Amino acid sequence: MSTNQAPDGPRRSTVRSLLRLWPYARIARWRIAGSVAAALTASVSVLAVPVVLRRIVDGPIADHDMAGLWPLAGLLLLLGLAEAGLFGVRRVVVARPLARVEAAMRGDLFAKLQRLPVSFHDRWPSGQLLSRATSDMFTMRLFLAFPLVFLIVNCTVFLVGTGLMFALDWRLALIALIPMGPLTWLTHHFEQRYSGAARRAQDQNGDLATVVEESVLGIRILKAFGRHRTMAERFAEQSRSLRETELGKAGMLANLWAVIVGLPELALGAALALGAVLVAHDEMSAGTLVAFLSTALALRWPVESLGWLVAYANEAATATDRFYEVMDEPEPSDTEPSDTEQAGPGPAAERGIRLSGVRFRYPDAPADSPDLLCGIDLHVRPGETMALVGATGSGKTTLTALLPRLYEATGGTVALDGRDIRTIPRAELRELVAVAFEEPTLFSASVAENVLMGAPAAGTEQLAAALDTAQAHFVDRLPAGTATQVGEQGLSLSGGQRQRLALARAVVGDPRFLVLDDPLSALDVHTEALVEQALRRVLDGTTALVVAHRPSTVMLADRVAVLHEGRIAAVGTHHELLQSSAVYRELMTGEAAPVPEGISTR
Structure with missing residues (x-):
């Protein structure tokens, strides 16, 4: 402004x-x-x-x-x-x-x-x-x-x-x-x-x-x-x-x-x-x-x-x-469900995360510019981990921000277990959905306070389990352990350490839905492998959408969705998409290899 x-x-x-x-x-x-x-x-x-x-x-x-x-x-x-x-x-x-x-x-x-x-x-x-x-x-x-x-x-x-x-x-x-x-x-x-x-x-x-x-x-x-x-x-x-x-x-x-x-x-x-x-x-x-x-x-x-x-x-x-x-700024309000909308979980076929015709544009975008998301249709099944890949600037982070309603979709619907998220009170929605951002934000508080922001009612055992999942064992070497004050923005820690604490904050409450925005980008190869191994146990018990840029992160997922030009261009396993999607193959290998005859990239 x-x-x-x-x-x-x-x-x-x-x-x-x-x-x-x-x-x-x-x-x-x-x-x-x-x-x-x-x-x-x-x-x-x-x-x-x-x-x-x-x-x-x-x-x-x-x-x-x-x-x-x-x-x-x-x-x-x-x-x-x-x-x-x-x-x-x-x-x-x-x-x-x-x-x-x-x-x-x-x-x-x-x-x-x-x-x-x-x-x-x-x-x-x-x-x-x-x-x-x-x-x-x-x-x-x-x-x-x-x-x-x-x-x-x-x-x-x-x-x-x-x-x-x-x-x-x-x-x-x-x-x-x-x-x-x-x-x-x-x-x-x-x-x-x-x-x-x-x-x-x-x-x-x-x-x-x-x-x-x-x-x-x-x-x-x-x-x-x-x-x-x-x-x-x-x-x-x-x-x-x-x-x-x-x-x-x-x-x-x-x-x-x-x-x-x-x-x-x-x-x-x-x-x-x-x-x-x-x-x-x-x-x-x-x-x-x-x-x-x-x-x-x-x-x-x-x-x-x-x-x-x-x-x-x-x-x-x-x-x-x-x-x-x-x-005087208008606040986003929770929409009460109408008589035809379901307040509880929907049928089994509708469970998981479902995006239908989702469109989005930023409020300050030029009037003649296209929507960033142009009709997203995607279904993440219950208990499934879906990787979301796409070129830089394709709208992956924005799409994941729609689930906890950090941004409001300008068209279409986003549903969790068959419930339109606009009918779910924000407090309940943000208990259901946990998020770990690519750029981790820590506050001037202790390690424990930063992690337990993800689940204030969690106990010592859950805190320890979350830190173990994120391979945040460096906490034990801090002067006061989990009581150590990390300082403003957590700048007393390295980028990888901050990212692991942010991941621990996302998983500490055993959320039903998990959104991870390239959560391992700051980790070295050895630590990344350890975190991925521990993270698989968490992902087995939740429905997750993971933004991925590297094959190692993609391999955590059951299926992969390719975001291209504001739409989901293809959905499949990693190996299927390497064969069928030129866009995915170029993103993962850097080579725009020819598409086999008779196979669609859409």
């Missing part, structure tokens, strides 16, 4: 985007309300200061009454302490519940990523998903903790302060409010421009995370080919792009801030000049002017913070949009 640009179509408004946070924020709604109440009380207490100052100036100071000054001075001190205490309470009130909100959102995002199909992960760079689960989550949590609260509080304080200024003197109030018209227009214009820049920066941050992740995971390749400078240049280019975007955002915010700060200062200066004239002509008391100016100064923060709060609201809105881009 291209991530440097926001998705096509009209952008959701900032308010509508932020409202989508409500299902999560509602669990902390009372704490957020308490935070708003504490901050609002603290801010309103600041507006009480000008009233007290007016009484001090027009009372004890004008009358030279020192005795009357101390109680009012004490009241000012109490107001200051109350403000500080209430702002402290505000932070304490929301810290824990908003951490729970962030944890809930991150948990839902992770669970969603586990449920989405492989085709989704094929399109999305992992760095983009990582940035949504980390930096975007922090942005949304911080918005709920601070900008959201002060958008409400500052607007309320501004309205109350404006009312107080009109109560003190309506003429000065009108002068002080002159900048509000230009500021409203400017803020709206700023919001439209800033939202696009904020989205671009967050997408570029995801791209940068992708570069870092690829560099770390591929560090051996980069070092082996001396390409670390190339990756460093790519990283620097992505960093420059992000830096330019962030500087552009800072420039827009700086321009807005300059106007937001400058215009009210000019208006305040004009109000001060008029107020001084009014005081000089005894049309206003000095205390009233001091109170008005104090009120206007107290409103500086609500006005000046407007630009920052609007900017952060846009950051949070784009982070919310990015979060829901993943959460």
Whole structure:
């Protein structure tokens, strides 16, 4: 997925985007309300200061009454302490519940990523998903903790302060409010421009995370080919792009801030000049002017913070949009069997693996390109091992991925023991079908944990049997045996060792159906022979489809299916196909020998 640009179509408004946070924020709604109440009380207490100052100036100071000054001075001190205490309470009130909100959102995002199909992960760079689960989550949590609260509080304080200024003197109030018209227009214009820049920066941050992740995971390749400078240049280019975007955002915010700060200062200066004239002509008391100016100064923060709060609201809105881009992705659903479909195993003739008219094309394939699989018809009988051979790129791996529904067939049906796999719940389907991929993936866990992912309920004896089948006796020489941590991607092990652990993971649960995608490609000849010998015992008790590239792997199978130009070109034993199929003979021997007369290759 291209991530440097926001998705096509009209952008959701900032308010509508932020409202989508409500299902999560509602669990902390009372704490957020308490935070708003504490901050609002603290801010309103600041507006009480000008009233007290007016009484001090027009009372004890004008009358030279020192005795009357101390109680009012004490009241000012109490107001200051109350403000500080209430702002402290505000932070304490929301810290824990908003951490729970962030944890809930991150948990839902992770669970969603586990449920989405492989085709989704094929399109999305992992760095983009990582940035949504980390930096975007922090942005949304911080918005709920601070900008959201002060958008409400500052607007309320501004309205109350404006009312107080009109109560003190309506003429000065009108002068002080002159900048509000230009500021409203400017803020709206700023919001439209800033939202696009904020989205671009967050997408570029995801791209940068992708570069870092690829560099770390591929560090051996980069070092082996001396390409670390190339990756460093790519990283620097992505960093420059992000830096330019962030500087552009800072420039827009700086321009807005300059106007937001400058215009009210000019208006305040004009109000001060008029107020001084009014005081000089005894049309206003000095205390009233001091109170008005104090009120206007107290409103500086609500006005000046407007630009920052609007900017952060846009950051949070784009982070919310990015979060829901993943959460809104449709999930593959289990299809309930209709009245005519069988929920249990079908007749004996339908047992095993049966593919009927199966077609497949990748979602992002060009519209004018042919299907990768063009009507596959294949029956693997119960207890039979079928080898699947074909040229590179013919679709063998894709075909095997249809059985556990890692990809969805775009046409035709795939059935296991007579049951359409679309009618089998995914959890049950993936207990029935075990898979070993050509490129083994291990996790940052122990050997035992990696293998037992194939059957969490399996015991020590089954673990040992699976490791023995895969000839993974090297585990005994590891520092902690099966408790040894293999490290990220299992890179502390050799390719053959990783492949044997992946094979053990596939066979540990004694699955009814087994799919092996060239599982022995990284093994030496001696180890391959031992694994094949042990694997035959497993294959005798299961129905298996094995992708094979070498004759030694083909010999594990009872029959062989040849995949050619998106179709099954021939099915038979190894020796039969050597005689009857030119395609198979070329794949196995590299020689396109003539086909004997009268024998079809189809």
